[in-house]
Amino acid sequence: MADVSVETRLRTLEQLIRDAECREHDGVLKVGVDLGTANIAMVVVDRHNAPITGITYPSSVVKDGIVVDYLSATRVVKHLKQQLEARLGQALTHAATAIPPGISEGNTKVIANVVESSGLLVTHVVDEPVAAATALNMRNGAVVDVGGGTTGLSVLRNGKVLFSADEPTGGTHMTLVLAGALGLTYADAEQVKHDPAQEADIFPLVRPVVVEKMACLTRDWLTAYNVRNIHVVGGASSFSEFPGVFRKVTGKNIIPAVEPLLVTPLGIAMQAAP
Ligand SMILES: Nc1ncnc2c1ncn2[C@@H]1O[C@H](COP(=O)(O)OP(=O)(O)OP(=O)(O)O)[C@@H](O)[C@H]1O
Numbered sequence: 114m115a116d117v118s119v120e121t122r123l124r125t126l127e128q129l130i131r132d133a134e135c136r137e138h139d140g141v142l143k144v145g146v147d148l149g150t151a152n153i154a155m156v157v158v159d160r161h162n163a164p165i166t167g168i169t170y171p172s173s174v175v176k177d178g179i180v181v182d183y184l185s186a187t188r189v190v191k192h193l194k195q196q197l198e199a200r201l202g203q204a205l206t207h208a209a210t211a212i213p214p215g216i217s218e219g220n221t222k223v224i225a226n227v228v229e230s231s232g233l234l235v236t237h238v239v240d241e242p243v244a245a246a247t248a249l250n251m252r253n254g255a256v257v258d259v260g261g262g263t264t265g266l267s268v269l270r271n272g273k274v275l276f277s278a279d280e281p282t283g284g285t286h287m288t289l290v291l292a293g294a295l296g297l298t299y300a301d302a303e304q305v306k307h308d309p310a311q312e313a314d315i316f317p318l319v320r321p322v323v324v325e326k327m328a329c330l331t332r333d334w335l336t337a338y339n340v341r342n343i344h345v346v347g348g349a350s351s352f353s354e355f356p357g358v359f360r361k362v363t364g365k366n367i368i369p370a371v372e373p374l375l376v377t378p379l380g381i382a383m384q385a386a387p
């Protein structure tokens with residue numbers, strides 16, 4: 114299991130986001146902005162990495178690290194920043210953001226520009242798996258990030274990314290499979306997917322075509338690496354049966370994250386300058 118402080122931090126952040134609240138702070142704040150395919154997240158921590166506040170917004174303005182709707186992206190980031198500033202009673206001035214491994218310098222610049230258009234100065238651009246590893250307090254092993262658009266694997270050694278790979282299979286594909294199998298619209302299938310009460314009925318539909326595929330990719334990517342533990346993060350890993358499929362296919366020790374949606378956003382804020 115993850116260590117207690119990691120779990121506590123993630124659960125605290127989830128509660129602060131859910132209740133739109135902020136914790137007392139001494140004014141020294143670190144900000145992280147995660148421009149994901151399914152969600153944009155902005156997280157604020159103090160200098161000791163204790164969560165202070167955060168906000169997430171469902172969005173389709175970025176696809177796997179590439180900004181596809183610049184104007185809307187800038188509007189969303191600006192709006193999220195304003196909401197957090199109102200909560201905190203203070204201006205946010207600088208931030209860290211993150212990129213999936215392997216995206217071009219040009220696309221990285223666009224990501225930073227989106228964040229800077231809100232008035233935040235970007236001081237750090239970190240690799241998403243490094244951010245996830247920071248939040249999980251791990252320096253060695255593998256992280257699989259199952260997001261909206263892609264499944265990405267990174268192997269870390271001494272806190273540095275040794276190997277990364279990704280494939281365009283994520284939560285969006287699960288929703289498409291469910292929509293097709295159940296004759297639902299995409300939006301209705303997305304709702305069904307999020308309902309824990311329906312997991313027993315719907316997981317068998319996505320397991321063979323999506324989850325086992327993700328697990329096989331992970332197993333094959335890891336053949337050259339001597340890795341025992343795989344940490345699993347990202348919203349699409351939220352199913353309770355998800356780690357079991359990965360365990361069976363890869364034969365590795367699978368460590369699911371508490372609050373899988375928030376691991377990378379929290380890690381980005383932790384990597385920011387105070
Ligand atoms: N409780 C849940 N059960 C199943 N799927 C979920 C749940 N919560 C979120 N998801 C799915 O997780 C995905 C979003 O995860 P996440 O926020 O980690 O992705 P992202 O960072 O926006 O995307 P990417 O990392 O691919 O750019 C969506 O496909 C969403 O439907």
Ligand SMILES: [Mg+2]
Pocket residue numbers: 149150258260261347377
């Ligand atoms: Mg992501």
